[in-house]
Amino acid sequence: MAKTKLLGSDKERQVAEQKKIAKKKNKKQRRSPIRFFKDVIGEVKKVTWPTRKELIKTTFTVIAFILIFALVVGLMDWGLGTLFQNFLMA
Numbered sequence: 001m002a003k004t005k006l007l008g009s010d011k012e013r014q015v016a017e018q019k020k021i022a023k024k025k026n027k028k029q030r031r032s033p034i035r036f037f038k039d040v041i042g043e044v045k046k047v048t049w050p051t052r053k054e055l056i057k058t059t060f061t062v063i064a065f066i067l068i069f070a071l072v073v074g075l076m077d078w079g080l081g082t083l084f085q086n087f088l089m090a
Helices: 009-026 033-046 052-089
Strands: none
Touching: none
């Protein structure tokens, strides 16, 4: 079967029709706020919450990482500051 090429207004009409169909397909129905919060509560119930021991361990790990990272950045800042200061004074 041979393909026919659409020209001018026929092509524009077909493109517009395809856009309408795609828009209808992608449009989701609005839900009430009550339904939204019920869905949120349902999703929160599915979450696997960490135990107290896991939470404390993870918290200390994050704090340690932040302190190490702050130390590295501070040392780099101090070192580069000293280097530039010596470079500009010379």
